[in-house]
Amino acid sequence: MESKSSLFSAAVILQYASGVLYVTLTSHNTPDASIAWRLPSTPVFPSHTSLSSLSYALGQTIGLQDTDISYKEQLYTTETIRESQSHTTICYLYLSRGMKWHKGTQQVGVFPITKLPKLSQEDKAIVRYALDRFHAKTLYSTIVGFILPEVFDLTQLQQAFETVTQQSVDRRNFRKKILSLGVLMPHSPEQTKSSPTTPTRYRLKSSQLTLFDTPFRMQSAKPEATLKASKNQSR
Amino acid sequence: MESKSSLFSAAVILQYASGVLYVTLTSHNTPDASIAWRLPSTPVFPSHTSLSSLSYALGQTIGLQDTDISYKEQLYTTETIRESQSHTTICYLYLSRGMKWHKGTQQVGVFPITKLPKLSQEDKAIVRYALDRFHAKTLYSTIVGFILPEVFDLTQLQQAFETVTQQSVDRRNFRKKILSLGVLMPHSPEQTKSSPTTPTRYRLKSSQLTLFDTPFRMQSAKPEATLKASKNQSR
């Protein structure tokens, strides 16, 4: 038995700068001349994978190179049925270091996640899920290091951490903890000693995502009540 | 632009009894008359979702009712390209309480996960992923309660816990911990007091998956080195 359906892939592309997380959206002219924003997405080309289609499409539509991306992860797959035609979308999380691009063309917008334009319910859900996942993963992996420049200081790291987890932590405790995890290496170019106002700079030891042996433990934002077991509930 | 591809869904159906986890597989006659086992899967019917197609197919092929299933969760979506035709499979984890069925017909087999027959690389990877996820989630949620009968005692719960996490824990500490989480309620039918040899029986307070505020913390089986960031790596 054969089954054909239309398959798409979509990406939640996150960037970060100065305490703000940004998502990239693409605009789309609606019949009534208003502007509608969407998550960047593309049909999956025949005999290509969703990821390769997505990479290609992102290059075309928003000029995003694969080298701009520091981390990718599959989120989940959603299905909707419209006019007895099923639409399947495989969703991905993309991270980019710093503000690699921010061209506010008419087609492409980079929005702070606190100031998103109107989105479809589904896109909203995907973004929310991506942020929740990112938040959760920040507590037990080096993932937050992938939205920072390659080299950063502990203050920057902490600020990114606080932005993603939405809670502030004590500086000394944070430093103690993160250093005890052994996932950072000091990056000392010609800088011999650390002095006040000249922070010590670090980089991730591994270019791959690393999981912590002892995660951060903080109350990780209520898991929005209970979900129906028959719905997509990943995590 | 329209894209058509063949879409499938597959399920890793887990059951548990007496310290053993079981997976259900379906057999499939190969050209050379040998028997090949696979994860139960189905094409996704047009204008149906992958889940409803899967439910239907599982009812047909292995006589599995939806009421036999205590928990469902989407795992991830894999894509393979064979003969420039792409195959997309949305994978799910299904849990069932106790040994709801174990008909070892020629078409259907229920195998202890330690004694799986030969499987394709892909199916093996899916099963491994499902087990890893189940393991991880056991440490921070009530998920393990969904492979047990509705009512169970703490010894059973601990045994299931140890089976899934593959390590043994001290009985007193386990009881203290699990009771402190407040996710169990005693189930006292006419049994007034607990006595030795008559264990106190419990059930989950919520019929939905509940996350722990303070997870179990044990070394959770090495995350099999580092994965390529461009590959599907969920959670």
Place this chain on the structure above:
DNA sequence: CTAATAGTGTCTCTTAGACATTATCTG
């Protein structure tokens, strides 16, 4: 000289984890 910022150590409390005995029921 003032303001801003990086760096650092101690103490307390909670949680994790090791560990042995008693009471009851069954055969």
Place this chain on the structure above:
DNA sequence: CAGATAATGTCTAAGAGACACTATTAG
């Protein structure tokens, strides 16, 4: 009466989290 099994508490060690000051540089 012997064997099996459920229940229970204490102590120690590690980690989380609260908390204040000093040194330097920039303006």
